[in-house]
Amino acid sequence: MTGRLVLGALGVAVGCYGAWLMLSRGDGEDLRSAAVWLAGGVLLHDVVLAGLTLALGVVVTRVLPTPARAPATVALVVLGSLTLVAVPVLGRFGAKADNPTLLDRPYVAAWLVLVALAVVAVVVASLVRARRAAGGSRSHA
Amino acid sequence: MGLWLGLCFGICFLTGLVSHYAQEPSHPIPFPTSPSWGYRLTQGLHVTTGTAAIPLLLVKLWTVYPRLFERLPSGELRRLRALLVTLLERASIAVLVAAAIFQLATGLMNSAQWYPWSFSFRSTHYALAWVAIGALVVHIAVKLPVIRQALGGDVESSELDRPGATEQGVLSRRGLLRTTWVAAAVAVVATAGSTVPLLRRVSVLGVRSGEGPQGVPVNKSAEAAGIGEQQVGESYRLEVVGPSGTVRLSREELLAMPQHDEELPIACVEGWSASGRWSGVRVRDLTALAGATGGEDVVVTSLQESGPFRVTTLQGNFVDDDRTLLALGLAGEPLDLDHGFPCRVIAPNRPGVLQTKWVARLEVQA
Numbered sequence: 001m002t003g004r005l006v007l008g009a010l011g012v013a014v015g016c017y018g019a020w021l022m023l024s025r026g027d028g029e030d031l032r033s034a035a036v037w038l039a040g041g042v043l044l045h046d047v048v049l050a051g052l053t054l055a056l057g058v059v060v061t062r063v064l065p066t067p068a069r070a071p072a073t074v075a076l077v078v079l080g081s082l083t084l085v086a087v088p089v090l091g092r093f094g095a096k097a098d099n100p101t102l103l104d105r106p107y108v109a110a111w112l113v114l115v116a117l118a119v120v121a122v123v124v125a126s127l128v129r130a131r132r133a134a135g136g137s138r139s140h141a
Numbered sequence: 142m143g144l145w146l147g148l149c150f151g152i153c154f155l156t157g158l159v160s161h162y163a164q165e166p167s168h169p170i171p172f173p174t175s176p177s178w179g180y181r182l183t184q185g186l187h188v189t190t191g192t193a194a195i196p197l198l199l200v201k202l203w204t205v206y207p208r209l210f211e212r213l214p215s216g217e218l219r220r221l222r223a224l225l226v227t228l229l230e231r232a233s234i235a236v237l238v239a240a241a242i243f244q245l246a247t248g249l250m251n252s253a254q255w256y257p258w259s260f261s262f263r264s265t266h267y268a269l270a271w272v273a274i275g276a277l278v279v280h281i282a283v284k285l286p287v288i289r290q291a292l293g294g295d296v297e298s299s300e301l302d303r304p305g306a307t308e309q310g311v312l313s314r315r316g317l318l319r320t321t322w323v324a325a326a327v328a329v330v331a332t333a334g335s336t337v338p339l340l341r342r343v344s345v346l347g348v349r350s351g352e353g354p355q356g357v358p359v360n361k362s363a364e365a366a367g368i369g370e371q372q373v374g375e376s377y378r379l380e381v382v383g384p385s386g387t388v389r390l391s392r393e394e395l396l397a398m399p400q401h402d403e404e405l406p407i408a409c410v411e412g413w414s415a416s417g418r419w420s421g422v423r424v425r426d427l428t429a430l431a432g433a434t435g436g437e438d439v440v441v442t443s444l445q446e447s448g449p450f451r452v453t454t455l456q457g458n459f460v461d462d463d464r465t466l467l468a469l470g471l472a473g474e475p476l477d478l479d480h481g482f483p484c485r486v487i488a489p490n491r492p493g494v495l496q497t498k499w500v501a502r503l504e505v506q507a
């Protein structure tokens with residue numbers, strides 16, 4: 001218990017140091033903008049992203065046939081997080097006309113290829129599972 | 142999963158501290174010049190573990206999402222203590238989640254040079270790193286008994302988080318863990334080619350393909366820095382200021398001095414890196430012309446009109462290193478204008494923003 005208290009106190013001290021760095025070095029505009037982004041990130045995740053995930057979850061568990069559920073879930077987790085990581089390059093928001101070495105790949109095409117690969121993988125895995133399940137029930141009969 | 146997420150955050154924090162220190166103008170403890178690829182490694186790790194942490198954090202948050210709607214302990218006054226503890230714990234989690242999302246999102250956007258905010262990235266990302274790590278340590282302290290049980294227990298057991306579970310989910314718990322590893326691995330492989338040459342061809346979502354003039358990408362072009370032909374033409378002179386006075390050298394005079402070749406990486410704070418074969422004059426040979434005796438810091442000023450890194454400090458130990466060049470050429474050709482023609486600083490184990498391009502002046506500090 002003492003160990004945990006010491007660890008907790010250490011964490012509070014480190015966090016407070018960060019807050020002090022922020023408050024003492026940033027000006028009003030820095031702080032306002034950072035606060036918007038801090039709160040905005042949480043809201044975006046907890047409302048938009050989580051809502052979207054729940055909706056997809058409903059689709060997967062209610063609409064898809066049983067053998068496709070697990071493969072679709074795996075594909076959605078992998079592809080969903082990859083898509084989020086790729087937002088800055090897909091949108092090319094940081095692109096600069098004077099610098100062709102930055103954001104210099106065909107990102108949308110690459111992303112579409114990855115989506116197609118994922119769809120193929122889900123279909124193949126679902127068919128394999130369906131056949132295995134059918135074979136399993138036949139051998140039991 | 143929490144363990145791996147914690148590990149990623151730990152590596153991000155430590156490599157971030159290294160990078161922040163390397164960018165400070167004065168080093169009470171000298172920043173080492175060797176190995177020359179040190180900063181390339183630490184900053185590559187920083188961006189890679191940050192990218193891997195995104196799927197890990199998402200899955201972690203999704204699995205605990207139902208807890209957001211858990212009721213607070215209510216009722217009699219004797220429950221007040223429990224209520225207080227719960228509120229404090231939730232506050233620490235709110236800070237942790239907000240800081241973690243902020244760090245990963247701003248870091249990711251920075252790696253693609255996308256800045257849709259008005260705060261200073263470097264100081265804010267640095268301050269909130271301390272907040273995130275502090276909140277993480279508090280979280281570990283609070284959860285230590287649960288962590289001990291979970292790590293020692295069966296991975297499939299739902300005893301700790303869903304004691305009332307009656308139905309098997311679509312994925313087993315082990316299945317979800319494996320899926321998350323795959324998601325993290327795919328995210329890393331798809332982007333890490335900007336810093337790992339071996340992955341260049343498969344990193345289809347990498348910020349840079351690694352191509353560029355003379356085989357090296359460009360972070361800030363001459364046009365963006367406001368450098369035109371008239372500043373770097375025949376009338377260009379490098380000014381070297383030191384204890385014995387000021388020396389002015391044309392590019393021809395620089396080329397007439399002893400030339401050296403060094404294979405050194407450019408490793409940008411944004412995470413990309415590339416190795417190049419640079420040729421030029423040793424910086425210490427130049428400062429010696431102005432009377433430097435060794436060990437002095439040198440202030441480097443660029444021809445560019447503005448920008449936070451127009452003026453940088455080259456610390457004494459970097460000046461003294463034989464590999465630190467005022468480069469005049471790259472890959473056997475005269476330096477490209479976008480790489481800093483007529484000459485640029487290239488030193489081992491140093492953040493790219495400090496490898497000043499279009500150098501106008503070297504000033505030896507007393």
